[in-house]
Amino acid sequence: MIRISIDAMGGDAGPSVVIPGAAKALERHPDATFLIFGQKDVCEPLLAQHPKLREKSVFHHCDVAVGMDEKPSAALRRGRNVSSMWRAIDAVKQGEADVAVSAGNTGALMAMAKLCLRMLEGVDRPAIAGIWPTLRGESIVLDIGATIGADAQQLLDFSVMGGAMARALFEIERPTVGLLNVGVEEVKGQEEVKEAGRLIREANFSTIDYRGFVEGNDIGKGTVDVVVTEGFTGNIALKTAEGTARQIAELLRAAMSRTLLAKIGYLFAKGAFDALREKMDPRKVNGGVFLGLNGIVIKSHGGTDAVGYAAAIDVGYDMVRNALNEKIAHDLKTYHANHQPNQGPEEAA
CATH class of the missing domain: 3.40.718.10 (Isopropylmalate Dehydrogenase)
Incomplete structure (x- = not known):
C-alpha cells in the first residue's frame, strides 16, 4: 500500500x-x-x-x-x-x-x-527533474528550475540522481546520460560542464551509461534517457518547449480551418492529428520530482x-x-566511498 x-x-x-x-x-x-x-x-x-x-x-x-x-x-x-x-x-x-x-x-x-x-x-543542492516527451518515448531532464548555476560536482550529483529516477520510472537497468552543452565536442562549453564530463567519465558508474555532451535538439530526439543541466538553462528549455508545442497546435488549428479543402483534409487525417495531440499533451507528462x-x-x-x-x-x-530515494542514496554512497581523498597514516588511524 x-x-x-x-x-x-x-x-x-x-x-x-x-x-x-x-x-x-x-x-x-x-x-x-x-x-x-x-x-x-x-x-x-x-x-x-x-x-x-x-x-x-x-x-x-x-x-x-x-x-x-x-x-x-x-x-x-x-x-x-x-x-x-x-x-x-x-x-x-x-x-x-x-x-x-x-x-x-x-x-x-x-x-x-x-x-x-x-x-x-x-x-549539496536539490534538482527538479521533469519528464520530457521525445521521438523515442520519454526522457528525464534535470534541473529544470531548482538550482540556478551548478558546479561540476553538483552536475555529477544530478547525473546520479537523474539516472536513479530513470531506473525507477522507466525500469531501465543502466540508463544513458548526457550533459547539455553548446556542442558535442569535448573542447566546447563552460568549464564547469567540461569538468563535470571528466568527473563522470572517471567515476565509471555501473548504474549509468554516460554518453558525453548532447545539444538542445537532442532533448526532443530522445538521444539519451537523462539530460543533465543546471536550473537556469533547464527552465528556459522547458518553457521554450511548452511554448513551441502550443504554437504548433495553434498553427495547425488555423491551417486546418482556413479553406474548405483543408477542412476536408483534416477529416481524412483526424486520426493522425488526434495521435499528435495526445503525444504533445503536457498533462500526460505532468509532475516534476524534487531530487x-x-x-x-x-x-x-x-x-x-x-x-x-x-x-x-x-x-x-x-x-x-x-x-x-533508496537508489539515489545507494549510488551516491557508493560514489563518495570510492572517491574519498587519500588519507595519510595518522588520518586513517
Missing part, C-alpha cells in the same frame, strides 16, 4: 482540480491511500462527490493556504507547521506518507521541502486540470514503488 500526501489548496484552481485528480489516480492505483490537507469548507463537499476517494482518504483541516504568488520566505513565516503545503510534506517526514504531491507555489514548495525534509547525505531530499516530493503544474494532476500522482506512485 502506497500512502500519498496531498496539498489540496495548491495550484491555480485548488481543490476543484486536486480532489478530482486524486480520484482519477485512485482508479489506476486502487492500492493507494491518501492524506488530504486543506480547508474543510471547500474540500469536504468535493470529497463527498467522490465516495471511493473519501473511503480511501483521511482529511486534515488546515486554516492556511500558501498563495501562488507568495514569496518563499513569507510562505515559510506564515505557513510553517500550519499550512496545507507544509503539513503534506511533514507527513512524509513523520513516516505517515510515502510521497507528497502539490501544485502550489514552486519556490515555497522547495523551501519548505528543504527545511522540513533536509538534504540527502552527500547532496536530493530525504523524502519524495512531486510538483504538479499549477495550471493543470484533473487529468494532469492525476499524472503527477502517478509519477509519485512510481517513484515510491520503485524505491527512488
Whole structure:
C-alpha cells in the first residue's frame, strides 16, 4: 500500500482540480491511500462527490493556504507547521506518507521541502527533474528550475540522481546520460560542464551509461534517457518547449480551418492529428520530482486540470514503488566511498 500526501489548496484552481485528480489516480492505483490537507469548507463537499476517494482518504483541516504568488520566505513565516503545503510534506517526514504531491507555489514548495525534509547525505543542492516527451518515448531532464548555476560536482550529483529516477520510472537497468552543452565536442562549453564530463567519465558508474555532451535538439530526439543541466538553462528549455508545442497546435488549428479543402483534409487525417495531440499533451507528462531530499516530493503544474494532476500522482506512485530515494542514496554512497581523498597514516588511524 502506497500512502500519498496531498496539498489540496495548491495550484491555480485548488481543490476543484486536486480532489478530482486524486480520484482519477485512485482508479489506476486502487492500492493507494491518501492524506488530504486543506480547508474543510471547500474540500469536504468535493470529497463527498467522490465516495471511493473519501473511503480511501483521511482529511486534515488546515486554516492556511500558501498563495501562488507568495514569496518563499513569507510562505515559510506564515505557513510553517500550519499550512496545507507544509503539513503534506511533514507527513512524509513523520513516516505517515510515502510521497507528497502539490501544485502550489514552486519556490515555497522547495523551501519548505528543504527545511522540513533536509538534504540527502552527500547532496549539496536539490534538482527538479521533469519528464520530457521525445521521438523515442520519454526522457528525464534535470534541473529544470531548482538550482540556478551548478558546479561540476553538483552536475555529477544530478547525473546520479537523474539516472536513479530513470531506473525507477522507466525500469531501465543502466540508463544513458548526457550533459547539455553548446556542442558535442569535448573542447566546447563552460568549464564547469567540461569538468563535470571528466568527473563522470572517471567515476565509471555501473548504474549509468554516460554518453558525453548532447545539444538542445537532442532533448526532443530522445538521444539519451537523462539530460543533465543546471536550473537556469533547464527552465528556459522547458518553457521554450511548452511554448513551441502550443504554437504548433495553434498553427495547425488555423491551417486546418482556413479553406474548405483543408477542412476536408483534416477529416481524412483526424486520426493522425488526434495521435499528435495526445503525444504533445503536457498533462500526460505532468509532475516534476524534487531530487536530493530525504523524502519524495512531486510538483504538479499549477495550471493543470484533473487529468494532469492525476499524472503527477502517478509519477509519485512510481517513484515510491520503485524505491527512488533508496537508489539515489545507494549510488551516491557508493560514489563518495570510492572517491574519498587519500588519507595519510595518522588520518586513517
